[in-house]
Amino acid sequence: MTLRNAARALLTMLLVTLTLVGTQTTAGAAPTPTPTPTQATVLTYDASGSAELTDAVHSGAAVWNESVTSVRLEPAAPGADANITIVADDGWPRALTxxxxxxxVWMGRQAVDDGYDTIRIAAHELGHILGLPDIKPGPCSSLMSGSTGGVDCANRYPDAAERADVEAAFS
Ligand SMILES: [Zn+2]
Structure with a gap:
């Protein structure tokens, strides 16, 4: 091996080493992997008896899907058993958990006719199915304050405490 070849071999080794160091540096700088998300509990609901309030029911379910990660509400396949049955009737809105x-859930038309927000009604009653009690009287910012939030209250979303309680119940 000539001196020139030896120098070239040394340079090659140095470049390989630098490349490896560079690779390791890149790997070290890569973002840490996100934790594997825990599987959400899926609850199905049957809104086939919700009549003219069906859209409000779907929107109320979507509110919860946007608000928590530990549980998801999904429409049941036609004819399939559902966790939650939602019907419209002429009484006051209520839920039996x-x-x-x-x-x-009964989407009572009495409150709808009084002018209460139909999506808030659906989200509130679904909140009972998800384990939340009424918080009455309470402000409009609370979903579980229900009608005491006022007839003009159009907040459909659970507050931080309500979200945390549902997350904990299904975690
Ligand atoms: Zn209630």
Whole structure:
């Protein structure tokens, strides 16, 4: 091996080493992997009895899907058993929670006719199915304040405490 070849070999080794160091530096600078998300509990709902309030029911479910990650509300396949049955009737809106995540919601037209926000009604009653009690009287910023938030209250979203309670219940 001539001196020139030896120098060239040394240079090649140095370049390889630098390349490896560079690779390691890049790997080290890569963002840490995000934790594997825990699987959300999926609850199905049957809104086939919700009549003219069906859109409000879907919007109320979407409110929860936007607000929490530990549970998701999805329409049940036609004819399939659902966790939650939602119907429209002429009474006051109410919910019967048979167990956490299961029960019946009545989208009472009495409150709809009085002028209460239909999506807030749906989100509120679904809140009961998700384990939340009424918080009455309460401000409009609270979803579970229900009608005490005022007839003009159009807030459809749970507040931070309400979101945290649902997250905890399904985690
Ligand atoms: Zn209520």
């Amino acid at each position: 048979t167990s956490l995540g299961n029960g019946i």
